[in-house]
Amino acid sequence: MSKTALVLGAGGFIGGHLVKRLKREGFWVRGVDLKFNEYAETQADDFVIGDLRDPYVVRQVIDRRFDEVYQLAADMGGAGYIFTGENDADIMHNSATINLNVADACHKRTIKRVFYSSSACMYPAYNQEDPDNPNCAEDSAYPAAPDSEYGWEKLFSERLFLAYNRNHGMQARVARYHNIFGPEGTWSGGKEKAPAALCRKVAETASNGTIQVWGDGLQTRSFLHVDECLEGTTRLLRSDFEGPVNIGSEEMVTINQLAHVIIDISGKSINLENIPGPTGVRGRNSDNRLIQEKLGWAPSQTLRAGLETTYEWIERQVRRNDARKVA
Numbered sequence: 392m393s394k395t396a397l398v399l400g401a402g403g404f405i406g407g408h409l410v411k412r413l414k415r416e417g418f419w420v421r422g423v424d425l426k427f428n429e430y431a432e433t434q435a436d437d438f439v440i441g442d443l444r445d446p447y448v449v450r451q452v453i454d455r456r457f458d459e460v461y462q463l464a465a466d467m468g469g470a471g472y473i474f475t476g477e478n479d480a481d482i483m484h485n486s487a488t489i490n491l492n493v494a495d496a497c498h499k500r501t502i503k504r505v506f507y508s509s510s511a512c513m514y515p516a517y518n519q520e521d522p523d524n525p526n527c528a529e530d531s532a533y534p535a536a537p538d539s540e541y542g543w544e545k546l547f548s549e550r551l552f553l554a555y556n557r558n559h560g561m562q563a564r565v566a567r568y569h570n571i572f573g574p575e576g577t578w579s580g581g582k583e584k585a586p587a588a589l590c591r592k593v594a595e596t597a598s599n600g601t602i603q604v605w606g607d608g609l610q611t612r613s614f615l616h617v618d619e620c621l622e623g624t625t626r627l628l629r630s631d632f633e634g635p636v637n638i639g640s641e642e643m644v645t646i647n648q649l650a651h652v653i654i655d656i657s658g659k660s661i662n663l664e665n666i667p668g669p670t671g672v673r674g675r676n677s678d679n680r681l682i683q684e685k686l687g688w689a690p691s692q693t694l695r696a697g698l699e700t701t702y703e704w705i706e707r708q709v710r711r712n713d714a715r716k717v718a
């Protein structure tokens with residue numbers, strides 16, 4: 392009999408890719424989300440449209456002892472959603488409720504292997520003020536001081552799953568994702584992240600034009616391609632190490648550098664205009680020493696290689712949209 396997996400948030404970016412990966416590995420997969428994935432037909436054997444804030448829905452979808460549960464569902468978005476302050480109550484309430492429901496329902500079904508996707512946004516803001524030397528080592532999490540309510544909720548839920556490990560013998564695994572990107576992710580509408588937003592702007596702009604970049608563009612980040620993220624995710628869930636551990640790239644760039652790589656890929660000549668906008672912390676980079684030590688693995692794909700396939704996909708979406716507008 393094939394192994395079974397449950398992907399919560401399967402209609403989302405990472406969840407959609409994860410379903411495909413688990414199907415390739417031969418799993419029977421159930422996906423759950425508020426919505427279907429906008430960009431690709433789901434490959435899940437069973438896809439439930441449901442609201443995981445409702446404990447009754449959660450108990451219904453966790454109706455068997457899944458071999459693997461991936462809890463990716465969250466109320467999230469890019470800087471334009473997380474850092475304005477306007478969505479704080481929703482972000483905290485919605486995501487915490489989902490996690491409380493899921494942890495308890497998995498415990499009641501004596502499910503052991505539960506993966507939880509935390510975020511680098513839980514790291515203290517005071518360690519991320521120097522764009523050249525941010526500190527995101529796992530043990531730098533405390534004293535806690537995330538720069539957003541999104542980060543605080545992630546920290547709470549990390550602790551929630553690890554408490555179920557200690558008190559109920561669960562074997563939850565916690566990863567702190569750092570800026571995951573790739574094809575088939577949100578690229579417009581306000582919840583898109585920097586790589587997708589910049590790919591869209593470049594794709595929409597004619598050569599010799601200008602694109603706007605939030606902040607002075609000197610804030611630093613690293614970005615990890617979704618395929619590498621899932622390699623780390625499945626390795627962690629199937630390992631003896633509970634985490635929390637970073638899953639991210641150590642190839643740190645400024646946001647302006649990120650824009651220049653994308654412009655270079657497009658083959659166009661485009662200028663940058665830095666404008667005020669929500670930016671988050673000054674610097675952030677993954678620290679991969681712990682994952683390397685515990686799993687003997689760390690991501691290695693270059694940023695440029697990942698951006699090439701992402702730009703190609705977003706450019707296709709932009710062209711398709713333009714064609715629709717004309718028709």
Ligand code: NAD
Nearest residue numbers: 400402403404405425442443463464465508510568570571
């Ligand atoms: P996403 O927004 O594409 O996917 C999350 C999914 O959760 C969405 O499809 C959404 O509809 C679903 N969801 C939200 N509320 C729900 C509810 N009440 N019931 C059912 N489904 C609900 O995000 P993603 O980029 O795929 O991220 C997946 C996970 O990884 C999230 O927990 C996110 O916080 C975490 N993470 C992502 C990144 C990144 O860069 N993408 C970085 C750090 C952490």
